[in-house]
Amino acid sequence: MFRPVSSLASTLARTSKTTALFGSKSAIRGFASASLPLRNAGSVSFTLPEDTFEGYNIDTPSREVTLTNEEAINMYTELQRVRRLEMAADASYKSKLIRGFCHLCIGQEAVPVGIEFAISKEDAVITSYRCHGFTYTRGGTPHEILAELMGRHTGISKGKGGSMHMFTPNFFGGNGIVGAQVPLGAGIAFSQKYLGKNACTINLYGDGAANQGQVFETYNMAKLWNLPVIFVCENNKYGMGTAASRAAANSEYHTRCEYIPGIKANGMDILAVRRAIEYAREHCLFGKGPIILELSTYRYGGHSMSDPGTTYRTREEVQHMRSTRDPISSFKMRLIESGVATEEQIKSIDKDAKKMVDQALAQAKQDPEPPISDLFNHVYAPGTEVPSLRGRVPEETHYFNQ
Amino acid sequence: MAFRISSSFGLSRSAASRLGMRMTFPRLSMAARYNSTTTETITVREALNSAIDEEMEADPKVWLLGEEVAQYNGAYKVTKGLLDKYGPDRIVDTPITEMGFAGIAVGAALSGTKPICEFMTFNFAMQAIDQIINSGGKTYYMSGGQVPCPVVFRGPNGAAAGVAAQHSQDYASWYGQIPGLKVVSIFDAEDAKGLLKAAIRDPNPVIVLENELMYGTSFPLTEAMKSKDFVLPIGKAKIAREGKDITIVAHSRPVQFSLDAAEKLAKEGISAEVINLRSIRPLDIDTIIKSVKKTNHLVTVEQGFPVCGMGSEISAQIMESEAFDYLDAPVCRIAGADVPMPYARNLEDLSLPTEETIYKQVKRVLNVQ
Numbered sequence: 001m002f003r004p005v006s007s008l009a010s011t012l013a014r015t016s017k018t019t020a021l022f023g024s025k026s027a028i029r030g031f032a033s034a035s036l037p038l039r040n041a042g043s044v045s046f047t048l049p050e051d052t053f054e055g056y057n058i059d060t061p062s063r064e065v066t067l068t069n070e071e072a073i074n075m076y077t078e079l080q081r082v083r084r085l086e087m088a089a090d091a092s093y094k095s096k097l098i099r100g101f102c103h104l105c106i107g108q109e110a111v112p113v114g115i116e117f118a119i120s121k122e123d124a125v126i127t128s129y130r131c132h133g134f135t136y137t138r139g140g141t142p143h144e145i146l147a148e149l150m151g152r153h154t155g156i157s158k159g160k161g162g163s164m165h166m167f168t169p170n171f172f173g174g175n176g177i178v179g180a181q182v183p184l185g186a187g188i189a190f191s192q193k194y195l196g197k198n199a200c201t202i203n204l205y206g207d208g209a210a211n212q213g214q215v216f217e218t219y220n221m222a223k224l225w226n227l228p229v230i231f232v233c234e235n236n237k238y239g240m241g242t243a244a245s246r247a248a249a250n251s252e253y254h255t256r257c258e259y260i261p262g263i264k265a266n267g268m269d270i271l272a273v274r275r276a277i278e279y280a281r282e283h284c285l286f287g288k289g290p291i292i293l294e295l296s297t298y299r300y301g302g303h304s305m306s307d308p309g310t311t312y313r314t315r316e317e318v319q320h321m322r323s324t325r326d327p328i329s330s331f332k333m334r335l336i337e338s339g340v341a342t343e344e345q346i347k348s349i350d351k352d353a354k355k356m357v358d359q360a361l362a363q364a365k366q367d368p369e370p371p372i373s374d375l376f377n378h379v380y381a382p383g384t385e386v387p388s389l390r391g392r393v394p395e396e397t398h399y400f401n402q
Numbered sequence: 403m404a405f406r407i408s409s410s411f412g413l414s415r416s417a418a419s420r421l422g423m424r425m426t427f428p429r430l431s432m433a434a435r436y437n438s439t440t441t442e443t444i445t446v447r448e449a450l451n452s453a454i455d456e457e458m459e460a461d462p463k464v465w466l467l468g469e470e471v472a473q474y475n476g477a478y479k480v481t482k483g484l485l486d487k488y489g490p491d492r493i494v495d496t497p498i499t500e501m502g503f504a505g506i507a508v509g510a511a512l513s514g515t516k517p518i519c520e521f522m523t524f525n526f527a528m529q530a531i532d533q534i535i536n537s538g539g540k541t542y543y544m545s546g547g548q549v550p551c552p553v554v555f556r557g558p559n560g561a562a563a564g565v566a567a568q569h570s571q572d573y574a575s576w577y578g579q580i581p582g583l584k585v586v587s588i589f590d591a592e593d594a595k596g597l598l599k600a601a602i603r604d605p606n607p608v609i610v611l612e613n614e615l616m617y618g619t620s621f622p623l624t625e626a627m628k629s630k631d632f633v634l635p636i637g638k639a640k641i642a643r644e645g646k647d648i649t650i651v652a653h654s655r656p657v658q659f660s661l662d663a664a665e666k667l668a669k670e671g672i673s674a675e676v677i678n679l680r681s682i683r684p685l686d687i688d689t690i691i692k693s694v695k696k697t698n699h700l701v702t703v704e705q706g707f708p709v710c711g712m713g714s715e716i717s718a719q720i721m722e723s724e725a726f727d728y729l730d731a732p733v734c735r736i737a738g739a740d741v742p743m744p745y746a747r748n749l750e751d752l753s754l755p756t757e758e759t760i761y762k763q764v765k766r767v768l769n770v771q
Binding site for chain 1: 494497501504507510515537544550581582605637684
C-alpha cells in the first residue's frame with residue numbers, strides 16, 4: 001500500500017525544471033553528483049531535537065532522519081529558490097510591477113519544501129492565498145509564477161489569477177477565501193478514494209483559518225468517510241494582525257478535533273516537516289483516515305504587502321526568529337557541520353538560485369499582458385460557452401461561435 | 403383525475419419537521435390539462451430520478467451527495483431507489499453541514515469526479531453560497547482554464563406553501579448573476595429530465611432549480627423523453643403556448659399560472675404567448691425578442707423578489723435590443739412582493755403571483771376592460 005517517495009523521481013522532476021530554464025546542463029544536478037564529499041557513502045543522518053514533535057492520540061514520528069546527500073542538497077536548493085522567489089516578488093511589488101494582494105512566505109519556506117520531499121506527484125496539495133512557495137514546489141517555474149504576479153500572458157494562470165490563484169497538476173491553488181480551501185481539499189481526497197488512487201491530499205490552512213466553522217465541518221466528514229486527507233495547520237502565530245492566543249480558545253491546533261489524531265511539528269525545520277508528512281501520509285495510505293498536523297512556523301513579513309507587520313508584534317520578536325530559527329540558515333549549518341556541503345558549495349547554490357530567479361524576473365518583465373481576446377475565455381469550458389457574455393456596454397458584448 | 407398534485411407526499415416526516423412545514427396540501431389552483439387515460443405520464447419527481455439514474459449508469463464518475471439522499475431515499479424522494487442500485491460509495495448521505503459538503507462537492511469536481519450535490523432546499527444553500535460561487539463558479543477562470551469544475555447543485559427552490567420567510571425564497575437571480583455558473587429552472591417533467599441530464603453532462607458548474615410543489619405533478623411522457631440521450635440544450639427557452647397579442651415570460655411554477663391565465667384570456671379573444679424560460683443563465687433573450695417583435699407587449703412573471711429580479715434583467719435586455727422599438731406598452735414585471743414571505747395565508751396570497759394577477763396585468767398592459 002504505502003509507497004516510499006522516490007527521491008530519484010523528485011530529483012528528476014526538479015532536474016527537468018532546471019533544465020528547462022538553463023538548457024541541458026543542470027547546475028544543481030552537476031553539483032550534487034560531481035562535487036559532493038562522498039566519505040559518508042552518499043547519505044547523512046540526523047537526530048532531530050527532542051521537542052520536535054508532540055502527539056495527540058498518536059505516537060510521535062521517529063526523530064532519526066536519514067537522507068542522501070543529493071536529497072539534502074536538493075532540499076537546501078529548493079529552500080533557497082523559494083526565498084529568492086519571494087524576495088523578487090517583494091521587490092517587484094515595491095516597484096509597482098505587482099498589483100493588488102501579495103502574501104509572501106518568507107520565513108515559512110520549510111513548509112512547502114519539506115512537504116514536497118515527503119509526497120509523490122500523485123498526491124494533491126491545496127492551500128490558501130499564501131501560495132507562491134507551493135506553486136513552485138508543485139512544478140511551477142519561477143518565471144511562470146513571477147509572470148503571473150505581474151499579470152502577464154505567460155503567467156501560470158495566464159495572468160488571470162494573480163498572486164492568490166495559481167494551479168499546477170495536483171496543486172489546487174491558491175484560494176482566496178480564508179478557510180474555504182479546507183472542504184475543497186477533503187473533496188479532492190474524496191475523488192482520490194473514489195477513483196482508487198494510492199494518494200492523499202495535503203490540505204493546508206493557517207492559524208487564522210483554523211477558526212472557520214467549515215474547517216470543523218470538514219474534520220467531521222473526513223473522519224466519517226475515512227478520507228485520505230492530511231490537514232496541515234500552518235501556524236505562523238498571527239491571523240493577519242491577531243495573535244493566535246487572541247483568536248483561538250485552544251491554540252494547540254493539532255488537538256482541535258478529539259476524534260482525529262494530531263502531530264505538532266517544528267515547521268521551521270525542514271527535516272521535521274518532511275518526517276511529519278511522511279508519517280502522516282503513511283497513516284492515510286494505510287487507510288487509517290485523516291490526521292491533523294500543526295506546523296509551527298513564522299512569517300518575517302507582514303500578512304500582506306500592505307501590512308508592515310510591526311503593529312501587533314515587536315521588531316525584536318521578528319529579529320529573534322530570524323536569527324535563531326531561520327529554516328534556511330539552520331539547515332545550512334546542518335549541511336556544513338555534517339560535511340554534506342562546504343561553505344563555498346552553499347554559496348554557489350545561493351548564487352545559482354539568485355541567478356535563476358533574476359533571469360525569470362527579467363523574462364517576466366518583458367512578457368506581454370494577456371491578449372484582449374482573453375477577457376471572455378475560461379469563463380466556461382470551450383465548446384460549452386453561453387452564447388454571449390456582455391462587456392461594459394452592449395457594443396463590447398462577446399459572442400461565442402458554437 | 404388527470405392532473406395529480408401531491409406536493410407533500412414525498413416529504414418525509416423528519417424533513418417536514420426540519421423544514422417546519424405543515425403537512426397540508428397547497429391550494430389546487432391549476433386546471434387539469436392532461437388526460438392520463440390516453441397519455442402515458444410521469445411526475446417531475448420521477449423524471450428527475452430517471453435523469454440521475456441514467457447518467458449514473460452511463461458515467462461511473464457521477465456520484466451524488468446530500469442530506470437524506472441515501473437511506474431515507476431523499477427528503478422529497480427524488481433519489482428513491484438509487485442507494486440500492488448504486489451503493490453507499492456513489493449515493494452519499496451527508497451530515498447537516500451545507501458549507502462543508504458543498505465544498506467537498508466542488509473539490510471532488512476539481513479533481514476528476516462529477517458530483518451531484520443535492521440541497522434539501524436552496525434556502526439552505528445560502529450557508530454554502532461562497533463555495534458555490536467563489537470556489538465552484540470562479541476556479542476555471544482564475545486558473546486560466548486549467549481546472550474545470552463539473553458539479554451540479556440541485557434542489558427545490560422558491561416558495562413552498564405556508565413555510566414563512568426563511569423557506570420560501572427564489573434564488574434564480576442570485577445565481578443567474580454569476581459568470582462561470584449555468585442556471586436552469588425546471589417547470590415540467592420534460593424540463594426535469596432534459597435539463598438535469600444536460601446539467602450532469604455539462605463540464606461547467608450548473609445550478610438546477612426545482613420546485614417542491616411541482617414534484618408530484620404529472621406530465622405527458624413523450625417517446626423522445628424515454629431515450630437515454632434525451633437532453634435539452636441549456637440556454638434555450640420553450641414556447642409553451644403560441645400567441646400573437648402579448649408575450650408572458652415565466653420560469654418554474656409560474657409557467658403553469660401563465661398557461662392558465664392564457665387559457666382564460668383566450669376565451670376573451672386575447673392571444674397570449676407563454677415562454678417557459680427554462681434557462682436563467684444563459685438567458686435566451688433571442689426567443690423573447692422574437693416573440694415581442696410579434697406581440698408588441700411583454701409581461702414577466704416570477705416568484706422571486708422584484709428588485710434586481712429576472713423581470714428587471716429581461717426588461718433591461720429588451721431595452722437594449724431592437725425589440726424596444728416594437729413595444730406598444732412598457733414591460734410589466736409580475737413578481738413576489740417585496741417583503742419576507744409572511745406565514746398567514748391571506749398575506750402569503752398577496753405575496754405571490756397567481757393566474758389572476760397575470761390575467762389582470764395582461765389586460766392592463768393591453769388596455770382592455
